[in-house]
Structure formats: C-alpha cells, structure tokens
Amino acid sequence: MHTFRVSLDPSVELLLVPGEESGQQRLSCSGWGFDPQIKWSSESQQKSPLTYDISMGAGGRVAVTSQLLVPQKEWKTGKSFTCEVSDRSLNKQYRKEISVCTVEQSVVSAESTKKNKQACPGEAIQI
Numbered sequence: 001m002h003t004f005r006v007s008l009d010p011s012v013e014l015l016l017v018p019g020e021e022s023g024q025q026r027l028s029c030s031g032w033g034f035d036p037q038i039k040w041s042s043e044s045q046q047k048s049p050l051t052y053d054i055s056m057g058a059g060g061r062v063a064v065t066s067q068l069l070v071p072q073k074e075w076k077t078g079k080s081f082t083c084e085v086s087d088r089s090l091n092k093q094y095r096k097e098i099s100v101c102t103v104e105q106s107v108v109s110a111e112s113t114k115k116n117k118q119a120c121p122g123e124a125i126q127i
Contacts, residue, residue, distance in 0.1 A: 012085040014096040016103050017067070025075040026050075027068045027098060031085030032057060038066040039084045047081070075100055 011033070017026035031038050040047040049066040057063040070081060078101050086093040 012083060012094045012096050014083045014098050016098060023072045024069040025072055027070060027081055027083070028065065029068070029083035029085070029096075030063065030065045031083075031094075032061045032063050033085065033087040033090065033092075034060075034062065035089045036062055036064045036085050036087050038064050039086070040066065040068045040081065041084070042070075042079055042081045 011031065013030045015028045015030075017028050019026070027040075029038055029040070038049070038052065040049055047068055050069045051065070051067045053065045055063050064085070066083070068081065068083075078099055080097045080099040080102075082095055082097045084093055084095045
C-alpha cells in the first residue's frame with residue numbers, strides 16, 4: 001500500500017476591476033486550496049464583501065472568489081485593502097494588499113508627464 005501526500009497550499013490573487021460603478025471601486029480576490037476562506041480588511045477593520053462564490057476546481061482544489069466595493073472617496077485616500085485567504089484544514093494564511101498607490105505604480109502610462117495627485121503614504125503629493 002502506498003500513501004500519497006497531496007499538497008494543496010492556499011494561494012491568493014487580488015485584482016482591481018476596471019471601471020467605476022456609481023462612485024465605487026470594485027476589488028476582486030480569488031483563493032484556491034482545500035478549504036479556502038476569504039476575509040477583507042482595511043487598517044485592521046474587517047470589511048463585508050459584496051459577493052462570495054465557491055466552486056470546485058481542477059485536481060480537487062476549491063476556488064473561492066469574493067468582491068469588495070470601496071467608495072471612490074475612500075479609495076483615493078491611498079488606504080490599503082487586504083484580502084486574506086486562509087485554509088483552516090492546513091492552518092495556513094496568505095495575504096495580498098492593494099491601494100490606489102500600488103495600482104498607479106504598477107501601471108505604465110504613455111503620458112509620463114502626468115503628475116500623481118493621490119495622497120499615498122510615504123510619498124510627497126505633486127501638484
């Protein structure tokens with residue numbers, strides 16, 4: 001008899017969903033694992049998700065997707081939002097953070113002369 005150990009470490013992906021919905025910014029978090037759970041937070045405050053979907057993926061992995069709506073006024077302050085994927089059965093947690101500041105830094109703009117007017121922590125505001 002052979003015993004096989006299956007490794008299903010949880011993983012997480014956090015994305016900014018393009019477009020504005022009535023003054024709100026949509027964030028999407030996806031997690032995979034054996035029994036993944038998603039929690040949203042910002043500055044240690046738990047946030048309630050807009051959606052929470054669970055499905056069975058390939059190879060027995062479970063996929064969880066959750067979306068969070070953030071008011072544009074709050075999003076533009078530079079506040080970070082955290083998606084945490086945990087798997088109680090494996091006792092593991094993974095986190096990713098996103099903010100208007102990290103999104104702007106990762107986007108390469110054709111207009112390099114355009115100045116950043118967002119209030120990002122640790123950065124001077126250019127006007």
